Amino acid sequence: MALIRDIAQVCKSKxxxxxxxxxxxxxxxxxxxxxVRATGxxxxxxxxxxxxxxVNDVLFTEFPAGHAFKATIPRAVGSGDVGDTDVYGAQQHxxxxxxxIPLAEAVAK
Amino acid sequence: xxxxxxxxxxxxxxxxxxxxxxFPEVSLATGLAAKPHMIGVDGGSTDPGPYYLxxxxxxxxxxxxxxxxxxxxxxxxxxxxxxLVGSCGGSGSDPHLAIVAEIVxxxxxxxxxxxxxALIHSEQDKASVxxxxxxxTVKPLRNAPPLDESTIDRAAHITAMMGSEPWTRALDExxxxxLAGRSSDPAPWAACAIRxxxxxxxxxxxxxxxxxxxxxxxxxxxxxxxxxxxGDHIVVEATNPIRICTPLSTxxxxxxxxxxxxxxxxxGGILDGTNCRFDAISDRAVKISGMEWRxxxxxxxxxxxxxxxxxxxxxxxxxDPMLIGQIxxxxxxxxxxxxxxSAALDVSPDQYRLIFRVYGRNGVMGPREPVREVRSxxxxxxxxxxxxxxxxxxxxLALARVNLLHVDxxxxxxxxxxxxxxxxPSDVIPEPSYRFTMSHVVAPNDPYEMFPIExxxx
Numbered sequence: 001m002a003l004i005r006d007i008a009q010v011c012k013s014k015x016x017x018x019x020x021x022x023x024x025x026x027x028x029x030x031x032x033x034x035x036v037r038a039t040g041x042x043x044x045x046x047x048x049x050x051x052x053x054x055v056n057d058v059l060f061t062e063f064p065a066g067h068a069f070k071a072t073i074p075r076a077v078g079s080g081d082v083g084d085t086d087v088y089g090a091q092q093h094x095x096x097x098x099x100x101i102p103l104a105e106a107v108a109k
Numbered sequence: 110x111x112x113x114x115x116x117x118x119x120x121x122x123x124x125x126x127x128x129x130x131x132f133p134e135v136s137l138a139t140g141l142a143a144k145p146h147m148i149g150v151d152g153g154s155t156d157p158g159p160y161y162l163x164x165x166x167x168x169x170x171x172x173x174x175x176x177x178x179x180x181x182x183x184x185x186x187x188x189x190x191x192x193l194v195g196s197c198g199g200s201g202s203d204p205h206l207a208i209v210a211e212i213v214x215x216x217x218x219x220x221x222x223x224x225x226x227a228l229i230h231s232e233q234d235k236a237s238v239x240x241x242x243x244x245x246t247v248k249p250l251r252n253a254p255p256l257d258e259s260t261i262d263r264a265a266h267i268t269a270m271m272g273s274e275p276w277t278r279a280l281d282e283x284x285x286x287x288l289a290g291r292s293s294d295p296a297p298w299a300a301c302a303i304r305x306x307x308x309x310x311x312x313x314x315x316x317x318x319x320x321x322x323x324x325x326x327x328x329x330x331x332x333x334x335x336x337x338x339x340g341d342h343i344v345v346e347a348t349n350p351i352r353i354c355t356p357l358s359t360x361x362x363x364x365x366x367x368x369x370x371x372x373x374x375x376x377g378g379i380l381d382g383t384n385c386r387f388d389a390i391s392d393r394a395v396k397i398s399g400m401e402w403r404x405x406x407x408x409x410x411x412x413x414x415x416x417x418x419x420x421x422x423x424x425x426x427x428x429d430p431m432l433i434g435q436i437x438x439x440x441x442x443x444x445x446x447x448x449x450x451s452a453a454l455d456v457s458p459d460q461y462r463l464i465f466r467v468y469g470r471n472g473v474m475g476p477r478e479p480v481r482e483v484r485s486x487x488x489x490x491x492x493x494x495x496x497x498x499x500x501x502x503x504x505x506l507a508l509a510r511v512n513l514l515h516v517d518x519x520x521x522x523x524x525x526x527x528x529x530x531x532x533x534p535s536d537v538i539p540e541p542s543y544r545f546t547m548s549h550v551v552a553p554n555d556p557y558e559m560f561p562i563e564x565x566x567x
Contacts, residue, residue, distance in 0.1 A: 001527045010361070014156075014366055015155070015156055015364070015366060016366055016367055016546040017155060017250075017368070018155050018158075018159065018548060018550060019251075019252040019253060019545070020251065020252050020368055021547050022364075022366070022367065022368055024361075024364045026361055026364070050479065051477055052476070052477055057252075057253070057369055060370065061369050061371065062175050063360075063363075063364070063368055063370045063371065064151070064362065065385060065386075065387060066357065066360035066361045066362055066364060066370060067360075068256070068359065068361060069358075070364055070369070070370050072368040072369070074474060075252075076475060076477055078159070078254065078544055078545050079156075079158050079159065079545065080159045080160060080416070080542075080543065080544065080545070081156070081159070081544040081545070082157030082417060082462055082464070082495060082542065082544070083462075085466060085471075085472060085473055085475045086473060086474075087156075087157065087158040087475065088156055088157070091413045091473050091474075092473075092474060092477070094474070095474075095477075095479050107392065109488040
């Protein structure tokens with residue numbers, strides 16, 4: 001078992017235009033990316049649950065070339081609109097940090 | 110620099126991720142030594158929020174933009190290469206374009222520079238957008254708000270995001286310096302490379318890097334990036350020797366502010382990076398190949414912002430554990446008292462919005478905060494009132510401030526005041542509130558009709 005904060009190199013959020021938020025998790029090398037991918041935990045269902053959005057509203061992409069997973073979700077309110085808390089969307093990543101990834105032992109090192 | 114100069118390649122230089130961010134002069138000089146065919150910078154973003162498009166104000170200061178422009182203008186004219194600046198002033202509406210054009214004219218006067226200037230406008234008049242909406246050529250992008258005629262009427266400014274074609278036309282018509290309104294960020298670079306005979310896929314992909322300056326390098330910083338387009342690939346390299354591009358740093362750049370890391374919708378086509386390869390060709394330069402360009406029906410994006418209301422805010426904090434333990438109930442009491450006292454001032458609840466952001470509880474994530482209990486020994490409260498007049502906003506905010514300070518709650522021991530206010534006066538009047546109202550695409554009759562070009566001899 002491993003928390004994302006302990007095994008990822010980058011975990012970040014940012015606007016993707018005024019009405020969407022995009023969240024990236026990047027791993028240091030392809031091997032760790034593949035081990036995480038094999039667990040199936042990082043997927044649209046996880047983001048839907050963590051951010052309280054419909055799973056059909058999660059645009060999820062695996063990006064092997066960057067050792068990365070990306071999820072794009074609707075913003076709770078448009079950037080800078082009444083009641084917004086984060087105009088740049090730059091501090092919405094924290095719920096991911098404590099997600100536990102049930103990594104299998106790395107058998108072939 | 111490891112880049113070799115060949116005749117079949119096209120070299121593009123970007124100074125930074127945004128006009129006015131600044132860059133080291135030596136980075137520009139190093140980039141110029143590689144004999145780029147053009148120099149450019151992106152000037153805009155929706156990222157700082159709707160205020161800038163709505164108000165016509167610039168994101169970066171005039172002083173900072175002038176510093177960057179002077180260095181770029183002198184370099185471009187000395188090297189006899191074009192200077193292209195996209196999304197001028199932050200949002201690219203007519204007032205933004207006018208501010209940047211005025212700075213350029215001022216530099217030209219001060220430094221006795223002469224050139225043919227093109228201004229490409231992107232502001233859209235409301236009647237034309239209504240005609241396009243009625244004709245059914247306007248479609249919402251994912252998660253766009255609803256759009257009807259009243260949305261168009263309420264807009265403070267509406268811009269359309271140009272593709273590469275208006276840039277190409279301005280170059281064909283002899284412009285040496287091009288200042289554009291809202292543009293697809295990579296478009297000025299893509300236009301130059303495609304015009305020189307390079308393929309669309311690597312030309313657009315080059316633009317995706319150049320629009321962010323040296324962001325794709327590590328360490329990330331506001332600095333210059335040189336990108337070479339050649340045949341089926343590009344080579345990216347930061348000109349500052351302290352910054353290196355690696356396969357991973359460049360691959361991960363495609364994550365930045367994009368909904369997808371591989372599929373980029375541009376006017377007239379889709380840039381697909383699904384099969385991109387990122388190969389180091391030196392210890393600081395990366396070759397990228399495998400990108401594809403799929404032509405699509407021509408669409409351009411619309412952006413708009415509207416005025417929401419006048420604002421007043423106050424900031425305060427509590428260190429009282431009894432209050433912190435019942436913060437939600439306390440704020441409900443404050444809200445109710447404000448409503449009653451506002452009614453006595455002939456202000457009804459539908460005339461204002463009162464918003465509390467509670468830092469230490471969920472001030473950053475709001476309703477999406479997964480931590481439900483308050484774990485902090487102190488809480489910061491930002492109270493905001495938005496109303497249709499400044500007079501009402503300020504009056505209601507004053508009531509909110511007084512009630513935050515004095516409303517009673519069960520178990521209260523410190524009756525002198527519930528909140529610590531750091532400032533006198535404690536009430537602040539920020540700039541008004543705006544919101545973005547469009548994230549739509551429109552199918553124009555051709556790539557030029559929405560972007561008139563004005564030529565000026567400077």
